[in-house]
Amino acid sequence: MKKLRIGIILLLFVFSFFLQANSDDITQILNEIFSVASPTGYEDSMVSTIQKLLPADLSFEKDSLGSLYLVLGDGGEHLAVLTGIDETGYFVSGFDSRGYLNLDRAVSVGTPLFDSFQFGHPMTVWTQAGPVSGVLALPSLHIISREMRNDLQNIFSLENALVDIGVRSKKEAQARGIEMLDPVTPLARISQLAGDRKSGPSLGTKVCTSLLLDVAAEVSLKSLGQKTTFVWMAQTKYPARRSRPRAALGAVLAKKNLSAVKFLIVGIYPLDNQVENHLSLGAGPILVTSEGSDSDLNKIIVDMASRLNIPLQNVTNIESMLLAPFLSSANVSGMFVPVKFSATPNEVVDFRDVRSLVKLISSILQ
Amino acid sequence: MIRKTIMLFLIIFALVSCSPQGNIDDNNSPWSLLKELILIPGVSGAEEKVVDFIQASLPETLEVQRDNMDNIWFTVGEGHPHLLFVAHTDELGFIVTSITPSGTLKVRGRGGFFPLMYEGHSIVVHTKDGPVEGIVSPRENYRQRNAKSLDFSTELLEIYLGVSSKEEVHKLGVFEGDSITIRKEIVELSADILASRAVDDRAGCAAMLAAVFRIDWTNIKGKTVSFAWDVQEEIGLNGASRLAETMDVDYVFPVDTFVSSDGPFDSKRFAYIPLGSGAVVRAIDTSIIAPQIEFKKVMDIARKNNIPTHLGNTRGGNDGSVFVSQGTVDIPLSWPGTYSHSFIEKIHRSDLNALTDLIMALVKDW
Structure with missing residues (x-):
């Protein structure tokens, strides 16, 4: 009987380990x-x-x-x-003369706010030479014009999406390995929510x-x-x-x-x-x-x-x-x-x- | 040939020692201190951890004082002039105001920002038991065609933690009054440029802290020098107001961001000081006009010490402004920063080093 009990405990242990x-x-x-x-x-x-x-x-x-x-x-x-x-992601669709990258995407998205969500957040450009970190530029709060502030929801659109990778010219951007049509995605990070829930892009x-x-x-x-x-x-x-x-x-x-x-x-x-x-x-x-x-x-x-x-x-x-x-x-x-x-x-x-x-x-x- | 080699060596040596970064490259460099400070949560009114870090970092030989608001400072020397350098420890964020029956959090904003930037993004609730991750819920109709017509304001904002009742929220250790920050990320755009939340004003805190390590405090003669790290700047200069009640100073040098128009959306009509060009004397902003004779003196000291420094005007208030009505001269010191009050506040390493050098030079030569 004792052996059986030990056996069951062992089995349960192994089973729980397997589930784990x-x-x-x-x-x-x-x-x-x-x-x-x-x-x-x-x-x-x-x-x-x-x-x-x-x-x-x-x-x-x-x-x-x-x-x-x-x-x-x-x-x-x-x-x-x-x-x-x-x-859902983007690709580099052009180089701004100031070194910013223009973006486009080939697919439609599940919400009209998809592009708006990305403004002011990190992005990654995937080049042949490896990932390049960037951020999606936005106006500075203190010096934004009243007109722009009142229209911010429309400013935050694909039309105005500029990735800042910390350079000042197209030449410098290209020197970082960035080419036309390189894919661009929001920074991938998982958040651990309560219980067994996770979130991320x-x-x-x-x-x-x-x-x-x-x-x-x-x-x-x-x-x-x-x-x-x-x-x-x-x-x-x-x-x-x-x-x-x-x-x-x-x-x-x-x-x-x-x-x-x-x-x-x-x-x-x-x-x-x-x-x-x-x-x-x-x-x-x-x-x-x-x-x-x-x-x-x-x-x-x-x-x-x-x-x-x-x-x-x-x-x-x-x-x-x-x-x-x-x-x-x-x-x-x-x-x-x-x-x-x-x-x-x-x-x-x-x-x-x-x-x-x-x-x-x-x-x-x- | 030998002469040429020696000349080359001397030129390289001279270049390295003249560079603003030349004497600041150890673990207590402003840049590495900035990166440490950024990641410490410190929403206005809940700055304790930032202040603890700074206090613990200060040399034991300095007599540090801390008031019940969590302002800290030390004073060295005696007589006049009395110079005060001050940076603020707080950052933008939220405070939990209530918990709904369905387990979401209602919040109040601390400081000014575009609520749109938060929509759908990860946040961290700072509880007494530790951090709890959550998400700023997107607006209810975010998938619908007319989603952009709804104004996304702080009043509508709700935090989702992954639970569905108030009891579950409490089980996570989350209660009314807890502070909330965005889940922070330091984006290194290059070896010398980073973008992150809370660069405003952890960069000021870092520059002052780095200066503390480099100043010979036994050699302060014929003047009094105070360094303070204050609280609640973003919600009404409250910490500075308390300091102004208790400190009688001749000059105050608030160390804070110069909001530069070096971003793609900003008008270059004013505030155009490009990142990477040096420190800035923020001579005119929304809260003060510094006396010309005084900011010229700062420029002279900068010139004498070979510190690249610019004069500029921008928007925003500064902690020193609350001292002005008692006869104190307020001269804000800065670095040029873009994307102010966002999650991607951008800063250049050489500007932070120049700012640190400028603080040191003013302590020495004023």
Whole structure:
């Protein structure tokens, strides 16, 4: 009896250690990738980082947009698990004669205030020679003209976005290694909020990237019952031309390249967008369903969540550029991470939702 | 050949020793002190930690006094003239005024700033148990097309900590009266230029502290010299007012920012002293007009000591102005700074060194 008790205690200890190790994995991966810049069209560094973080013996493929494909397992019905890896960012669109950098961005953003949020804050220019620190200039409070002060909200726009890197001429800026079209992103820093919540710029996307990495790393060590393709998609914030409904370019191409019959799309769900108020942070991953659809994958997800005691939140019929290319398939599921303050400098994610989703997807794949 | 080598060596030696940075490159350099001081929180009315740091740094041989507001000072020498150098320790931020039932914080601003700069950004609540991270919630309609039509004022501002009730806020150790700063970042734009919050007036504090280490206090003859670091400048020169009640001085040299128009949005009609050009005598600002004969004397001493120094006029008040009505001559000393009262207040190392040299020269030669 005593031996049994010791055995149970030991088992519990090992089990809790395993849970701990797992929970640390996702945070560790996030920390590794968080400061890697990945604005739409500039995902190369992120793709390289993903490859480096996965076992060296795995083989990868890339498509013409730079999306990364990893095939694991063999046989059975082919499943694809996909997520977007591009964040909203800028690129250098010109050099001011005084040494400031002009900015532009290629994608539309979730809020008209996205550019306004960046004024007076640090930015990083990603050059071939390495990162260059800058700040987004703003007027000085004490000497600003009355007209400008009264119109500050409109002054804080992309039209007036000038990155100050501490030089006085175009020549000096170029001597720092800066070239036209170099990507520019807000300074990447994670804030630790109460409980298990973290925040940071583009945290939602970085979490999805990490989440898929975590799952792929875990299942790559095991034998899978079915062929599974993981796809970290580039250019998902950029719409494919002539797509109706609007579909993410990276997702359209991935769909075309994949021979899978089931698609599990991992993305973010902006809570600030909701008309209904029933979704919240920490209440579990969000399962997106289409009204009237009868996806087997949805049933598997719901069953598995119930077996694992993972709470799920549900939404139906959302507009998602990420999901759009797959909606014609019979077997498609969207599993989204709830995100508060999306498209702001501090997207908030509850890591209980993230860990639940890692556990759920890993279990389904195994 | 030998003569040429010796000449070259002598030229290099002369250049190095003439440079304003030449004699200031140890751990107590103004630049390294500035970087340390910036990161210490000290919102107006809650400057204790900054004052503690300065007090602990001062040589034990100096007799330091501290009043119940947290102003500190020391005085050396006797007779007239009595010179007072003063920098302020406080910075802009917020004080928690109430906690809502849904667990967010309502705040009151301390000092003048554009509230827009805070929207969506990370802050730190300084509690008695330590720092607690949070976010300034974006305006409620931030994702909507008409988001820019709403005025984002301090009254509307709310802090999100990641919890949803007042009880949870208290569990984090956050209470009414706690102070809040932005989560600070020192952005090094080059080896000699940085941008950060609280350069105003930690640069003044650093210059005075660095001067303290370099002045031979046993050699102050025929005059009295006081150095003070005061509080609550940003909310009405309150600390300086208290000092003015208790100190009878002939000259006051407030050491604070010269808000320069060396930024891309600023009119160059006035206040144009480029960063990197030296110290500044802020002869005219919003609170005083320094007597010509006196600021010319400062310029003469600067010239005699080979310290690059400029004369200028700008906006903003200074701590010395509260002494003027009692017959004290107020001559503000500065460095040129851009992006005033923002999170990216920009400063050049050589200007801070010149300012430190100027303080030392005035103590010696006035």
